[in-house]
Amino acid sequence: xxPAPSPAPAGGREGSDWLKHAIIIAILCIELLPxxxxxxxxxxxxxxxLANPWLPxxxxxxxxxxxxxxxxxIGPYIANTVFVAVSATGASLALALLGAYFFARYQMxxxxxxxxxxxxxxxxxxxxxxxxxxxxxxxMGLLNSLNALILLGVAGGQVFQVFLLRNFIEDxxxxxxxxxxxxxxxxxxxxxxxxxxxxxxxxGTLAILGFLGAWNDFMMxxxxxxxxxxxxxxxxxxxxxxxxxxxxxxxxxxxxxxxIPLILIFLFTMKLFIRGLSAGAIKG
Amino acid sequence: MARIRISARKALHEWKLxxxxxxxxxxxxxxxxxxxxSAVYHSFFDWGGxxxxxxxxxxxxxxxxxxxxxxxxxxxxxxxxxxxxFKMIPSIAIxxxxxxxxxxxxxxxxxxxxxxxxxxPGLVTLFIWKFFFDPTSGLLNAFLDATHLKSVLIxxxxxxxxxxxxxxxxxxxxxxxxxxxxxxxxxxxxPWIGAVGVLIYLAGLQSxxxxxxxxxxxxxxxxxxxxxYxxxxxxxxxxxINLVLLVIGTLQGFGLQFLLLGNSGGAGQAxxxxxxxxxxxxxxxxxxxxxxxxGMLLFVFILVLTYFNNKYVRVDK
Numbered sequence: 001x002x003p004a005p006s007p008a009p010a011g012g013r014e015g016s017d018w019l020k021h022a023i024i025i026a027i028l029c030i031e032l033l034p035x036x037x038x039x040x041x042x043x044x045x046x047x048x049x050l051a052n053p054w055l056p057x058x059x060x061x062x063x064x065x066x067x068x069x070x071x072x073x074i075g076p077y078i079a080n081t082v083f084v085a086v087s088a089t090g091a092s093l094a095l096a097l098l099g100a101y102f103f104a105r106y107q108m109x110x111x112x113x114x115x116x117x118x119x120x121x122x123x124x125x126x127x128x129x130x131x132x133x134x135x136x137x138x139x140m141g142l143l144n145s146l147n148a149l150i151l152l153g154v155a156g157g158q159v160f161q162v163f164l165l166r167n168f169i170e171d172x173x174x175x176x177x178x179x180x181x182x183x184x185x186x187x188x189x190x191x192x193x194x195x196x197x198x199x200x201x202x203x204g205t206l207a208i209l210g211f212l213g214a215w216n217d218f219m220m221x222x223x224x225x226x227x228x229x230x231x232x233x234x235x236x237x238x239x240x241x242x243x244x245x246x247x248x249x250x251x252x253x254x255x256x257x258x259x260i261p262l263i264l265i266f267l268f269t270m271k272l273f274i275r276g277l278s279a280g281a282i283k284g
Numbered sequence: 285m286a287r288i289r290i291s292a293r294k295a296l297h298e299w300k301l302x303x304x305x306x307x308x309x310x311x312x313x314x315x316x317x318x319x320x321x322s323a324v325y326h327s328f329f330d331w332g333g334x335x336x337x338x339x340x341x342x343x344x345x346x347x348x349x350x351x352x353x354x355x356x357x358x359x360x361x362x363x364x365x366x367x368x369x370f371k372m373i374p375s376i377a378i379x380x381x382x383x384x385x386x387x388x389x390x391x392x393x394x395x396x397x398x399x400x401x402x403x404x405p406g407l408v409t410l411f412i413w414k415f416f417f418d419p420t421s422g423l424l425n426a427f428l429d430a431t432h433l434k435s436v437l438i439x440x441x442x443x444x445x446x447x448x449x450x451x452x453x454x455x456x457x458x459x460x461x462x463x464x465x466x467x468x469x470x471x472x473x474x475p476w477i478g479a480v481g482v483l484i485y486l487a488g489l490q491s492x493x494x495x496x497x498x499x500x501x502x503x504x505x506x507x508x509x510x511x512x513y514x515x516x517x518x519x520x521x522x523x524x525i526n527l528v529l530l531v532i533g534t535l536q537g538f539g540l541q542f543l544l545l546g547n548s549g550g551a552g553q554a555x556x557x558x559x560x561x562x563x564x565x566x567x568x569x570x571x572x573x574x575x576x577x578x579g580m581l582l583f584v585f586i587l588v589l590t591y592f593n594n595k596y597v598r599v600d601k
Contacts, residue, residue, distance in 0.1 A: 106287060127583055136318065255408040262404070
C-alpha cells in the first residue's frame with residue numbers, strides 16, 4: 001500500500017459527519033459509564049447514593065471523607081503493589097537487557113539453541129503452570145511473601161522483553177559499538193552508554209507494560225499471600241468486594257484511588273502508554 | 285547490525301559472554317519450564333501438592349473423560365467464545381467510524397477518550413460491573429425499571445424463553461440465577477470496545493491513501509462497499525490475529541468467572557469454565573494431580589490452536 005500515509009482525512013469526503021459523531025459519542029458514553037459512576041459515587045454517602053444513584057452531587061455536598069476511608073482501606077495494598085511492580089519491572093528489564101545484548105551482538109556456539117529455549121515459551125501456553133508453581137513456591141518457602149511475586153514477575157517478563165529488546169539492539173549501528181570497543185569500553189560500559197540511551201522508548205514501553213501487568217495481577221497474589229499486611233491491590237480489592245455491608249461510596253472511592261497511579265502514568269506518558277498497549281497486543 | 289560470530293575455539297576464551305544470558309535462563313527454567321514439566325509429571329499422580337504422591341497411571345485422564353462438570357465447563361466456554369467473537373464487531377465498527385471522520389482533531393480526541401477505560405485497573409472495571417449487576421442496589425435493574433424495559437423482558441420470558449427468571453416486583457438476580465449467569469457473562473463490558481484493538485485497527489486503516497477513497501467514490505462505491513473492499517482487507521490480518529488470541533485467551537481464562545461468581549462458578553455452577561475447575565480442584569479440593577491433568581488438557585487444546593494460528597493465520601511482518 002501507500003508507504004507514506006497521507007495526513008489528510010481519508011474517509012467520506014462529501015457530506016457532513018454529524019451522524020458518525022452521534023454514533024461514536026453514544027458508544028463512548030456507554031463505554032465510559034463505569035468510569036463516570038466510579039467518579040460520581042465516590043463522593044456520595046449511602047443515603048445520597050440510594051436517593052440519587054445516577055447524577056453527580058453538586059460540589060458543596062461532596063463527602064470527601066470517602067476518599068480518606070478509601071486511602072485507609074487500600075493505601076497499604078497500593079504500597080505493596082508499587083513495591084512489587086517497581087522491583088519486578090526494574091529487575092526484569094535489567095536481566096532482559098543483558099540477555100538481549102548477548103543475543104543481539106554475538107553469535108556464540110549454542111546461541112541458536114539458547115534462543116530456541118526462549119522462543120518456545122512464546123508459543124507454549126502457561127495455563128497448566130499455576131498449580132505446580134504453587135507447589136514449587138511452597139517448596140522454596142516463598143509462600144506468603146512479596147518476593148515470590150517479584151520473582152514471578154521477573155520470570156514472566158523475560159521472554160517477551162528479551163525478544164523485543166534483541167530486535168531493538170540489533171538495529172543500533174554497529175559503528176557505535178566498534179568505536180566504544182576501540183576506546184576499551186567493557187560490555188557493561190557499552191550497555192550503559194550505548195544500549196540503554198539508544199533504546200529509551202522501547203525500555204519505557206516495556207516498563208509501562210510490566211507495571212500494568214503487576215498492577216492488574218490478582219491470581220498469583222491471591223494464591224500466594226495470606227497475611228493482610230502483605231496483600232497487593234488485586235487481593236485487597238477481592239476481599240473488599242467480599243464484605244457484606246456495602247458502603248458503595250467508600251468502595252468507589254477506593255476504586256478511584258486504585259486507579260490514580262495508572263492515571264498519573266497515563267497523563268505523563270500518553271504516547272508510550274498507547275504504544276505499550278499496542279505492543280502488548282502483538283505479544284501473543 | 286550483523287552479529288559478531290564467535291567460533292567454538294574462541295568461545296572458550298570468551299566464555300564470560302554466556303554469563304549475560306544465564307540470569308534470564310535461570311529464571312525461565314525455574315518458573316516456566318520446571319512447572320510445565322512438573323505439570324506433565326504430576327498429572328499421572330494422586331498428589332496433594334506436597335511430598336506424598338501416588339502413581340495412578342492414566343487414572344486422572346480417564347477421570348477427565350467422565351467428569352460431567354468439566355464437559356459442562358467446556359460447553360460454557362464454547363458459548364462464551366462464540367459470543368466473544370461477535371463482541372469483536374463494535375471495536376472494528378468504531379475504528380472505521382473514527383477513521384472516516386474528516387477532522388483530525390476529533391479523531392485524536394476520540395482516540396484519547398477510547399483509552400480512558402484502560403487507565404482503570406481491569407479488576408476495578410470488573411467490580412464496577414458486578415455492582416451494576418447487583419440485584420438491589422445495582423444500576424442495571426434500576427435502569428430496566430426506570431425505562432420499563434423490564435416489562436419487555438418479562439413478556440419475552442413468558443412468550444419465548446420460558447426461563448421464569450423475570451417477574452414484576454422481584455429484582456432480577458443477574459449473577460444469582462443459573463439461567464442468567466451465562467447471559468450476564470456475555471453482557472458484561474457492553475458495548476465491548478477493546479481500546480487496544482481499536483488502536484491497532486486505526487493504525488492499519490491509516491495506511492489507506494486518500495486516492496483510494498477517491499477512486500472508490502468515482503466508481504460509486506457505497507459506505508458499505510468501502511468497508512468490505514477497502515477497509516476490511518487492510519485490517520484483516522490484525523482481525524484474524526485478534527480472533528485467535530481472543531479464542532485462546534477465552535479458553536484458558538477464568539479470572540472473569542472467578543471474580544464475578546466465585547470459585548464454584550456461581551449458582552448451579554452455571555459459570556464454571558475449565559480453567560476455574562482446575563483452580564477449584566487444586567486450591568479448594570486439594571487434588572493437585574487431577575488439576576494438573578485438567579491443565580494438560582487445556583494445554584493441548586491451546587497448543588493445537590496456536591499451531592493452526594502460526595500455520596494459517598499469522599503473517600510475519
